[in-house]
Amino acid sequence: xxxxxKTVGSPIKPAVQKRNPWYWIPTLYFVEGLxxxxxxxxxxxxxxxxxxxxxxxALYTGWLYLPWVIKPFWSPxxxxxxxxxxxxxxxxxxxAVGLALVAFTIPIVPAAQIAAGNVPVSLFTACLAIxxxxxxxxxxxxxxxxxxxxxxxxxxxxxxxxxxxxxxxRCASIFGQGVLVVIAGLLENSIGVVxxxxxxxxxxxxxxxxxxxxYHLFILPHPASDRxxxxxxxxxxxxxxxxxxxxxxxxxxxxxxxxGIAILFMLFFRLPEAQLIKLIQPFLVDPLSAGGLGxxxxxxxxxxxxxxxxxxxxxxxxxGICASRGGLKKWLWPMALSxxxxxxxxxxxxxxxxxxxxxINICVFIEQFGYGFGFTAFMLFMMYFAEGDxxxxxxxxxxAFMALGMMLPGMAAGWIEEHLGGYKPFFWWVFxxxxxxxxxxxxxxxDPNYGKKVKxxx
Numbered sequence: 001x002x003x004x005x006k007t008v009g010s011p012i013k014p015a016v017q018k019r020n021p022w023y024w025i026p027t028l029y030f031v032e033g034l035x036x037x038x039x040x041x042x043x044x045x046x047x048x049x050x051x052x053x054x055x056x057x058a059l060y061t062g063w064l065y066l067p068w069v070i071k072p073f074w075s076p077x078x079x080x081x082x083x084x085x086x087x088x089x090x091x092x093x094x095x096a097v098g099l100a101l102v103a104f105t106i107p108i109v110p111a112a113q114i115a116a117g118n119v120p121v122s123l124f125t126a127c128l129a130i131x132x133x134x135x136x137x138x139x140x141x142x143x144x145x146x147x148x149x150x151x152x153x154x155x156x157x158x159x160x161x162x163x164x165x166x167x168x169x170r171c172a173s174i175f176g177q178g179v180l181v182v183i184a185g186l187l188e189n190s191i192g193v194v195x196x197x198x199x200x201x202x203x204x205x206x207x208x209x210x211x212x213x214x215y216h217l218f219i220l221p222h223p224a225s226d227r228x229x230x231x232x233x234x235x236x237x238x239x240x241x242x243x244x245x246x247x248x249x250x251x252x253x254x255x256x257x258x259x260g261i262a263i264l265f266m267l268f269f270r271l272p273e274a275q276l277i278k279l280i281q282p283f284l285v286d287p288l289s290a291g292g293l294g295x296x297x298x299x300x301x302x303x304x305x306x307x308x309x310x311x312x313x314x315x316x317x318x319x320g321i322c323a324s325r326g327g328l329k330k331w332l333w334p335m336a337l338s339x340x341x342x343x344x345x346x347x348x349x350x351x352x353x354x355x356x357x358x359x360i361n362i363c364v365f366i367e368q369f370g371y372g373f374g375f376t377a378f379m380l381f382m383m384y385f386a387e388g389d390x391x392x393x394x395x396x397x398x399x400a401f402m403a404l405g406m407m408l409p410g411m412a413a414g415w416i417e418e419h420l421g422g423y424k425p426f427f428w429w430v431f432x433x434x435x436x437x438x439x440x441x442x443x444x445x446x447d448p449n450y451g452k453k454v455k456x457x458x
Contacts, residue, residue, distance in 0.1 A: 024219055050106075095141065144392075162323065181301030182298050267405040312372035336437060343427075413426075
């Protein structure tokens with residue numbers, strides 16, 4: 001280092017710059033998944049069990065996606081202020097408190113009113129508002145955690161661990177949509193008061209999130225590259241202009257080559273799943289007379305939250321292994337077809353609602369396996385497109401477009417199902433929407449070497 005250059009004492013301790021990724025990637029993505037599934041999936045079943053209509057459920061839980069849509073407007077501040085590590089741990093603890101508040105705002109609705117299925121949304125105003133704040137914190141956590149992942153690992157390890165992070169993200173889904181739902185069902189039966197059962201269930205989730213957050217406070221590594229823009233500017237003796245940095249970060253995303261096609265891909269690749277995910281659980285619990293499968297809460301926890309997520313997890317692991325060996329470009333079309341064609345299983349179930357529990361499990365497993373395998377391509381493309389300066393903020397912008405592509409179709413799903421005349425035509429409509437997935441897949445261009453694990457020569 002040349003003389004005259006003043007260095008600022010680094011807050012990074014060399015002894016903890018690196019840590020075995022297995023110590024923190026599983027728990028990081030497990031805890032990233034917990035609030036996401038609580039807000040966007042578990043809430044759907046909870047509100048269904050509390051007597052809200054399908055149309056209201058899809059519309060109002062759809063609004064909970066909004067923080068993921070608008071997060072590009074504050075994602076640059078995660079780059080500019082503090083480290084990704086600080087944001088990650090802080091948001092985990094904030095979300096734990098938020099979910100505890102959600103639990104205590106669940107209204108105790110009379111059983112007769114719940115059975116009628118017309119409980120007014122006004123009773124859930126406070127609950128929905130706090131859910132939205134948890135969603136805001138979760139979206140901020142996603143920005144920081146995904147940025148931290150890219151800073152702490154090199155590109156080959158990113159590709160290798162993409163399946164692992166997806167696996168533990170889905171483990172969070174198994175716990176949230178499987179174990180917690182089974183617990184909620186058991187509490188419904190033992191307590192006899194559905195709202196109280198869900199209150200205790202959400203409190204369990206809040207406690208777990210808090211424990212993992214405290215674990216990360218001590219175990220997450222301190223990568224040397226995890227520095228805020230503000231700190232870097234201070235070291236260089238340059239005054240930080242937060243507003244200028246914000247617009248430069250945001251603007252540079254839209255100057256990337258092929259940005260228009262990339263945005264179309266992010267918006268429409270998951271168009272079928274965006275609608276499907278909002279009505280899978282209502283379909284599973286609705287009685288046969290309403291076109292559903294008539295499953296109990298505990299059965300839904302096993303079928304969708306355990307067997308289904310197992311399929312999703314296995315698909316994600318295999319997808320990550322395939323991508324690390326052959327690269328994204330080689331596996332793009334097999335993954336796109338996988339995520340598209342397997343949703344026909346719900347068309348089958350809607351025509352044969354009296355299928356055995358074994359058949360229902362097989363169908364859900366196949367659909368979720370296909371989705372898990374195909375979603376690997378979607379994640380890798382977002383990482384690929386975010387490469388370069390401001391990769392944390394650019395990845396956040398990518399996930400925001402992904403969220404918009406989930407939010408708008410999801411909000412309309414209940415209305416579409418109602419106006420098409422039930423679950424049968426709705427699922428065929430969803431299958432037809434796969435045309436959009438295949439079209440946007442054909443439009444994008446990917447470096448043939450991206451995602452391949454680099455072979456070292458000894």
